[in-house]
Amino acid sequence: MEHDSASRTEHDKRAAAEAAVDRFFLPGMCVGLGSGSTAAFAVRRLAALREQGRLLDVSGVPTSRATEALARELGIPLITLDEHPTLDVTIDGADEVAPDLSVIKGGGGALLREKIVAQASRRVVIIADVTKLSPRLGTHWPVPVEVLPFGWRSQQQFLESLGARVVPRVRENGMPYLTDQGNRVLDCAWGPIDAPDALASRMAARAGIVEHGLFLREATDLVVAGPRGVEHRARPS
Numbered sequence: 001m002e003h004d005s006a007s008r009t010e011h012d013k014r015a016a017a018e019a020a021v022d023r024f025f026l027p028g029m030c031v032g033l034g035s036g037s038t039a040a041f042a043v044r045r046l047a048a049l050r051e052q053g054r055l056l057d058v059s060g061v062p063t064s065r066a067t068e069a070l071a072r073e074l075g076i077p078l079i080t081l082d083e084h085p086t087l088d089v090t091i092d093g094a095d096e097v098a099p100d101l102s103v104i105k106g107g108g109g110a111l112l113r114e115k116i117v118a119q120a121s122r123r124v125v126i127i128a129d130v131t132k133l134s135p136r137l138g139t140h141w142p143v144p145v146e147v148l149p150f151g152w153r154s155q156q157q158f159l160e161s162l163g164a165r166v167v168p169r170v171r172e173n174g175m176p177y178l179t180d181q182g183n184r185v186l187d188c189a190w191g192p193i194d195a196p197d198a199l200a201s202r203m204a205a206r207a208g209i210v211e212h213g214l215f216l217r218e219a220t221d222l223v224v225a226g227p228r229g230v231e232h233r234a235r236p237s
């Protein structure tokens with residue numbers, strides 16, 4: 001049974017990713033390539049289309065070292081944000097998606113580059129399986145917060161003072177988890193978040209907090225897949 005639901009989720013991640021690439025990546029575009037297992041299906045779809053001779057002139061900015069390695073392995077042309085400071089569209093995954101298309105990201109630690117790339121994109125398409133949908137951010141997932149190693153324990157205290165249960169992220173071997181930038185991640189469980197804007201502002205104002213995983217306004221579109229198939233939703237205006 002557990003196996004069935006895991007393979008259902010993989011099927012849905014893939015279906016959402018492929019539908020999004022087919023619909024939103026167009027010839028000649030400069031695109032953002034997201035991170036995580038759902039976004040990896042999108043990168044693989046782009047590579048498969050290239051093998052069919054389609055989208056050969058699409059080039060991408062990877063949002064993590066892992067995505068960069070995958071894209072290189074698959075022969076996808078890569079560019080940098082310095083070469084192309086504005087991107088046409090980014091397709092990326094999420095950990096939790098609220099009805100207004102605000103999302104939590106960073107479960108894989110790529111939140112900083114993902115937010116930079118999302119904010120540099122005209123359109124940001126979130127791809128997800130239905131298990132990621134949530135009535136309110138924080139219901140199912142903690143908010144990852146990337147902090148400088150210098151003074152990280154005072155950031156932990158600060159986040160606890162904002163009501164979070166804070167778990168410093170570690171690797172399987174017990175060593176601290178470090179992001180692509182060499183920073184630490186504090187996973188902050190607030191439960192359902194009543195005032196995400198206020199929380200985001202408090203974190204943004206704190207020196208030592210490099211970025212947080214609340215993406216409140218970046219997503220313009222959601223492509224979600226579940227038992228009823230693939231559905232596209234635009235951000236409510």
Ligand SMILES: O=C[C@H](O)[C@H](O)[C@H](O)COP(=O)(O)O
Nearest residue numbers: 036037038106107108109110
């Ligand atoms: O840091 C990781 C990213 O924000 C991912 O897009 C997010 O964690 C979702 O990952 P997955 O598609 O593997 O569930």
